[in-house]
Amino acid sequence: MVTTKLEIHGRVGVIFHAILEHRHYSADQPPESLFQFIDYSNKCLETVKRSVEEYCAAKERQGFFIEQDNLSMFYETLCVGYDWNENLEDHSPTAFAESSQPPLPLPLIQQQQPQPEESEGGKPPKINLSQQRERAAKLKYKDLADYFDYPIQEAARLLNLCPTVLKKICRQEGVPRWPHRKVKSLKKQMDKVKDFMSSNVCTVEESASLQESLNKLQRDLDITVAGGKIAE
Incomplete structure (x- = not known):
């Protein structure tokens, strides 16, 4: 199309x-x-x-x-x-x-x-522009959390919205850009810490220190996903 x-x-x-x-x-x-x-x-x-x-x-x-x-x-x-x-x-x-x-x-x-394109049900997909606009107007930053693992173009495709709408929702929450890269980086760091903690070379003292680092990374991730608004 x-x-x-x-x-x-x-x-x-x-x-x-x-x-x-x-x-x-x-x-x-x-x-x-x-x-x-x-x-x-x-x-x-x-x-x-x-x-x-x-x-x-x-x-x-x-x-x-x-x-x-x-x-x-x-x-x-x-x-x-x-x-x-x-x-x-x-x-x-x-x-x-x-x-x-x-x-x-x-x-x-x-x-x-x-x-006509065949969908899984054998019927062509239907796109209603007015319904898209109505849905976009109701979306909040927290509703997008499951899509932060994707680049903005892919997330927009999955949500059937344009990237501009996603950028606008982020800015309304005070988030200057789509958080995919930050989420990806934090999760990658967390995976590395977990891998080292589960290895045989990690001592008890190192494990305690790494757990603190892991907790901090997890909190940073939670804050990012929540748009910087987390209750203390």
Whole structure:
């Protein structure tokens, strides 16, 4: 399945730029996205409108189904404090400076009719965008704990959400980034301590000291999984 999404950023009366995302889905791999930056800073509103109309018409001719998303306030809320350079630096071929005004995205989502994919029950999987948004709005940081063992792209695929949503949930909890690497590192250190404690070369004194280290690592892990909020 292939989807494209055009997001137009600006403020009332002024359009700054657009970000065009091409996302490819496959049954056995995480979604892959490519981004294109479109500069509208020197274009009038009529020119931008005509450009969007031509874009939509072209996608219809290519067999895409166009879904107009009216949840502009939802997307505006998601973009408060959002670092677009961080999200696009690995994908966008064109660098751009952030505007002094907050972005106001007006999303258009185009979805190409996918070929039916067989699930374990023999039925094609169904994806309801409104249900996804409703579920994402209810998710809390603690609800993601079982997925911290996975990189953010894989966790997003398993949760049927986009990585941006997971980043937003983490930041709401005061966690600056997806904690996969920290969780992985702590668990690896704990495994090494346990292996040494179970070995024949470990003395009683060393075992006591290692147990203290293990307890500290476990507490660090608990704090990380809890978003830094653990009762003393």
